[in-house]
Amino acid sequence: MPRAGSNVGLAERAYRIRRHAVRMGQVQGQGYVGQALGVADVLAVAYFHALRYRPTDTRWEGRDRFLLSIGHYAIALYAALIEAGVLPEEELETYGTDDSRMPMSGMAAYTPGMEITGGSLGHGLGIAVGMCLGLKRKRSGSFVYNLMSDGELGEGSTWEAAMSAAHHRLDNLIAIVDFNNQQADGPSTAMLSSEPVTDKFEAFGWHAQRVDGNDIEAVRMAFDLARGLKEPRPRVIVCDTRMAKGVPFLESRDIAHFIRVEPHEWTLALEALERGRSH
Amino acid sequence: MRLSKFAPRHAVNAGERKTTSAMIASIAPDGIATRNAPFGHTLARLAHERLGIVGLTADLAKYTDLHVFAQEHPDRFYQMGMAEQVLMSAAAGLAREGFTPFATTYAVFASRRAYDFICMAIAEENLDVKIVCALPGLTTGYGPSHQATEDIAIFRGMPNLTIIDPCDALDIEQATEAIADYKGPVYMRLLRGKVPVVLDEYDYTFQIGKARLLRDGADVLFISSGLMTMRVLEAAKALEADRIDCAVLHVPTIKPLDTDAILAAARRAGRMVVVAENHTMIGGLGEGVAGLLMREGVTPVFRQIALPDEFLDAGALPTLHDRYGISTSEIVRRVRKWVK
Numbered sequence: 001m002p003r004a005g006s007n008v009g010l011a012e013r014a015y016r017i018r019r020h021a022v023r024m025g026q027v028q029g030q031g032y033v034g035q036a037l038g039v040a041d042v043l044a045v046a047y048f049h050a051l052r053y054r055p056t057d058t059r060w061e062g063r064d065r066f067l068l069s070i071g072h073y074a075i076a077l078y079a080a081l082i083e084a085g086v087l088p089e090e091e092l093e094t095y096g097t098d099d100s101r102m103p104m105s106g107m108a109a110y111t112p113g114m115e116i117t118g119g120s121l122g123h124g125l126g127i128a129v130g131m132c133l134g135l136k137r138k139r140s141g142s143f144v145y146n147l148m149s150d151g152e153l154g155e156g157s158t159w160e161a162a163m164s165a166a167h168h169r170l171d172n173l174i175a176i177v178d179f180n181n182q183q184a185d186g187p188s189t190a191m192l193s194s195e196p197v198t199d200k201f202e203a204f205g206w207h208a209q210r211v212d213g214n215d216i217e218a219v220r221m222a223f224d225l226a227r228g229l230k231e232p233r234p235r236v237i238v239c240d241t242r243m244a245k246g247v248p249f250l251e252s253r254d255i256a257h258f259i260r261v262e263p264h265e266w267t268l269a270l271e272a273l274e275r276g277r278s279h
Numbered sequence: 280m281r282l283s284k285f286a287p288r289h290a291v292n293a294g295e296r297k298t299t300s301a302m303i304a305s306i307a308p309d310g311i312a313t314r315n316a317p318f319g320h321t322l323a324r325l326a327h328e329r330l331g332i333v334g335l336t337a338d339l340a341k342y343t344d345l346h347v348f349a350q351e352h353p354d355r356f357y358q359m360g361m362a363e364q365v366l367m368s369a370a371a372g373l374a375r376e377g378f379t380p381f382a383t384t385y386a387v388f389a390s391r392r393a394y395d396f397i398c399m400a401i402a403e404e405n406l407d408v409k410i411v412c413a414l415p416g417l418t419t420g421y422g423p424s425h426q427a428t429e430d431i432a433i434f435r436g437m438p439n440l441t442i443i444d445p446c447d448a449l450d451i452e453q454a455t456e457a458i459a460d461y462k463g464p465v466y467m468r469l470l471r472g473k474v475p476v477v478l479d480e481y482d483y484t485f486q487i488g489k490a491r492l493l494r495d496g497a498d499v500l501f502i503s504s505g506l507m508t509m510r511v512l513e514a515a516k517a518l519e520a521d522r523i524d525c526a527v528l529h530v531p532t533i534k535p536l537d538t539d540a541i542l543a544a545a546r547r548a549g550r551m552v553v554v555a556e557n558h559t560m561i562g563g564l565g566e567g568v569a570g571l572l573m574r575e576g577v578t579p580v581f582r583q584i585a586l587p588d589e590f591l592d593a594g595a596l597p598t599l600h601d602r603y604g605i606s607t608s609e610i611v612r613r614v615r616k617w618v619k
Contacts, residue, residue, distance in 0.1 A: 108404060115375075120399045126365040127400055130372020130380075133357060137333070138376065157364035157396070164365045168357075 014044035020079035024095035026266035036076035038241035043080040055085035069124020069148040074106035122155025132170040151183035153194035165234040166205030173234040213239025313473040314448035319347030321455040343383035367396035374406035386412035386427030415468035416557030422593035432562025442533040443467040444505035448474040453485035490537035496524035503555040514610040555584040
């Protein structure tokens with residue numbers, strides 16, 4: 001089981017997660033790399049500070065469950081699973097290719113460590129509710145983490161699940177909203193605004209926090225608070241993240257939801273990450 | 280703008296008996312033997328031995344007979360409120376943790392509202408969730424909001440999903456036990472409340488994926504599912520007076536179809552094949568059987584007794600069953616006409 005690392009260690013993990021994701025994007029020439037770069041710090045905290053799991057036994061009953069509701073973020077989770085030793089690093093070369101265990105959108109049947117099939121948005125939180133009910137029936141101490149996007153807050157099913165989680169007092173549920181304010185047609189808040197997000201969750205009976213999702217220390221503290229809380233309520237951590245974080249020339253670009261970069265830019269991106277690493 | 284399809288109607292004549300479209304209207308005619316809540320009682324009994332069974336509903340425990348289970352196993356019952364999407368996804372989550380959830384609602388809400396959640400969270404994952412739904416086809420007079428006339432058409436296209444349409448209380452009891460033992464997702468159409476008992480007269484046992492020839496006959500082969508099997512059994516008796524000799528093949532599993540039994544029965548020369556179902560003509564048992572027969576080069580005279588491709592009227596069930604041709608008397612009338 002991974003041990004809680006220092007902040008320096010988490011920053012290094014986040015760097016490597018980003019690097020794995022960019023290399024997968026390089027192999028395919030495309031991918032949801034912007035989201036992966038944005039959420040890398042959150043994944044680093046999740047996989048190298050918060051979650052209990054066994055890299056070689058992804059079905060271990062005592063594990064915390066990490067659900068990727070946003071199936072199109074698969075590249076981000078593959079990067080974290082590679083870094084966590086669940087998937088071998090060489091396998092990233094297969095990302096998105098025929099018969100790969102790492103398809104473009106995350107599916108449970110394909111990938112060890114992928115708990116659910118996401119992608120049809122607004123499913124994860126409801127499945128998490130059922131898993132939390134099931135874990136309580138089994139008197140398990142495991143948490144269910146559900147990583148969702150701000151876009152999913154537009155799905156009505158998310159709010160059915162939010163109400164349900166509070167009604168059933170699911171204190172073993174931690175939802176993480178990756179709030180990068182970006183969805184397919186433009187900024188999420190311009191498509192269907194979910195603000196004020198934490199107020200909404202609190203009104204639904206949740207314990208809500210909002211942090212800079214690219215501030216590793218802030219994210220780590222939020223995870224610790226969410227796990228340690230004694231109240232019988234579900235918890236949400238809204239993480240404001242920046243698309244393409246760590247690659248300045250992509251961050252500043254009027255970035256598309258699904259980025260395609262010039263072939264030479266993948267190398268530039270890796271170099272930019274490397275430069276950021278030494279800071 | 281859609282105008283009323285009815286002319287203005289004034290008060291009924293004094294003394295005229297009014298029919299009712301009440302939700303609770305039973306499909307059981309007066310005088311027939313019934314059993315109460317066969318699904319609920321069977322599930323409650325099974326749950327004593329099968330400890331993984333849990334029950335969930337979306338504000339319809341009383342109307343899907345799940346309240347019987349809830350009363351007997353309150354700690355294993357989850358009331359999810361009026362929220363069919365989380366009903367299905369939470370059932371998926373419970374199945375992921377090793378339980379066998381039985382999720383109940385009305386067939387309209389499962390098929391129309393929660394389709395994506397059944398498809399992606401349950402069926403694509405091949406999870407052990409049983410979706411048991413009341414008011415299938417035309418079994419309420421509440422109009423299209425409650426009439427699941429197209430549920431089978433919707434669900435037949437979903438890979439992995441087994442679809443069951445039982446006929447009577449006996450069938451429901453046996454099917455409930457069978458699907459509890461079966462690993463994988465199941466959609467079962469449910470007759471709830473006082474449910475007729477008719478199959479006790481026949482040497483019948485429910486098996487998933489198996490059709491059963493309930494009676495044989497030389498002129499007409501009825502192929503039917505759900506409550507239409509009781510109707511065609513009655514129709515077959517009535518048609519004896521016309522010297523029309525009818526066979527009845529009951530097909531309670533709509534998917535996977537028992538292709539061997541259907542082909543064997545339909546290949547017998549000289550018989551008209553009449554598929555009868557409590558469902559729209561489109562995409563249900565009738566078209567499933569027709570497709571099978573065409574693919575296999577079996578081409579009997581083929582007729583369908585099913586609901587029309589329309590949004591149906593509100594009204595009393597006996598009125599509507601006559602109006603849309605699925606009452607016993609309408610079956611008899613049509614078959615007489617087709618055979619002559």
